[in-house]
Amino acid sequence: MPITQYQNNTSIYKKGDQKVYDITDEKRAWYRKISHESRLSKLSAEEGLIDSIHEINKPRFDPDLLMPQLESNGLTAISLFSGGGGLDLGFLRAGYQHIASYELILICKDTLTTNLESTNIYCGPDEGDVRKVNWNIYKDKVDIVHGGPPCQPFSVAGSRKGADDERNMWGEFSRAVNAMKPRVFIAENVLGILNPKFNDFxxxxxxxxxxxYSITTFKMHTADYGVPQIRERVFFVGFRNKPRLNKFTPPSPTHTWDHLGKNDSYPNCLLFDTGLEKTKGVRDCLGLHSIGFDNLAPTIRSAFTGKRNTTSILNSTAGQKSWGDMQIWPNGIQSSREKASAFPAKNKHFRLSVQDVGLIQGFPESWKFAGAVYQVLGQIGNSVSPPVAYHVAVSVANALKNT
Structure with missing residues (x-):
């Protein structure tokens, strides 16, 4: 019988008293090799056998500047599948009032309670499981319902079982919206859900x-909004009042990033001037010295993946090369910059801290994550990039206030 963990990228089944993790032998061996090498290196560092190889970095990137705090717009919002709070933060910065958050993973309660300064945070299997909530208590009391139902049923990194996946929570999202009857709902997911295979779904x-609801669908890329990461997602936005949908305009890019992924000798004359601000590369954002090359980060994976509590954000072997080109090590993420500096990475590459990973996802350093490193990385990797959420929130508010 499947064990329900619908925020986990890995299917888990019970065979007798044993848990069986649904990942390939090749991928399992790859994770083990990386984990073993990292462990040996860390032990050497802790024993003082290796000197630190990079200074503690001082980032030159503040995601708050990508989402200036707006005055209250008088609109209320509730979040489902809240994770580490990416959507919640974006909507707060856009002037919405937070009503409540619901999330299955228990550690998220400490993160959300601390940052949202709210008592209406419901997490864990007892109070955060959306299947158990009577949403009628919020009927006609909430303007916006937003959330990112688990993406694993549609992700190219998974088995893509869609409706047959135990983690499919779209029916529950629709049940919540129909019960609460908000003016607008916003749902986020991976691009895989738009594959013709899932048209019927x-x-x-x-x-x-x-x-x-009258519904519109559109894609957004984090780098179009100044966040230094390759991360495309799809949004479904539904308005209960159809004329309001006609006033809604999906967010337009605020940044360009065609200059990234090229060495410093690439002729500027070959770059098209869009008039938009340039998205910084990862090295620039993290305050690292120039090596003549910078780029966007590969998509950050959730660390709630696999049998081990991984401290890697690597999502593919191709991603390893991309990180390597930037001389950044995506494995063995540390809990602080001080610890990252004291733990030399392979090839003398820069080792990341959880604070650095949060920035790459678009979280300001003022947003504090609770839990062990793998839990923090899981919350970051599962979240909507806050600046992206912010621009969706602003566009929705503009549609609702336009006469």
Missing amino acids: VKKYILNELTD
Whole structure:
């Protein structure tokens, strides 16, 4: 019988008293090799056998500047599948009032309670499981319902079982929206959900279940909004009042990033001037010295993956090369910059801290994550990039206030 962990990238089944993790032998061996090498290196560092090889970095990137705090717009919002709070933060910065957050993973309660300064945080299997909530208590009391139902049923990194995946929570998202009847709902997911394979799924769980709403769909890329990461996501936005949908305009890019991924000798004359601000590369954002090359980070994976509590953000072997080109090590992430500096990485590459990873996802350093390193990375990797959420929130607010 499957064990329900719908925020986990790895399917878990019970075979007798044993848990069976649904990942390939090749991928398992790859994780083990990286983990073993990292462990040996860390032990040497802790024993003082290796000197630190890089100074503690001072970032030159502040995500708060990408989402200036707006005055209250008088709109209320509730979040489902809240994770580390990416959507919550974006909506707060856009002037919304937070009503409540719901999340299955218990450690998220400490993160959300601390940062949102709210008592209406419901996390864990007892109070955060959306399948157990009577949403009628919020009926007609909330303007916006937003959330990112688990993406694993549609992700190219998974088995793509769609409706047959135990982690499919789209039916629960639709149930919540239909019960609360907000003016608008916003749902985020991976691009895989738009694959023709899932057309029937989208029709059944979104279009046919949310018939009281007029829905639009659009894609967003984090780097288009100044965040130094390759991360494309799809948004479904539904308005209960159809004329309001006609006033809604999906966010337009605020930044360009065609200059990244090229060495410093690349002719500037070959770059098209869009008039937009340039997204910084990862090295620039983290305050690292120039090596003549900078780029966006590969998509950060969730660390709630696999049998071990991984401290890696690497999502593929191709991603390893991309990180390597920037001379940054994506494995063995440390809990602080001081510890990262004291733990030399392979090839003398820069080792990341959880604070650095948060910045790469678009979280300001003022947003404090609770838990062990793998739990922090899991919260970051599962989250919507806050500046992206912010621009969606602003566009929705503009549609609701336009006459």
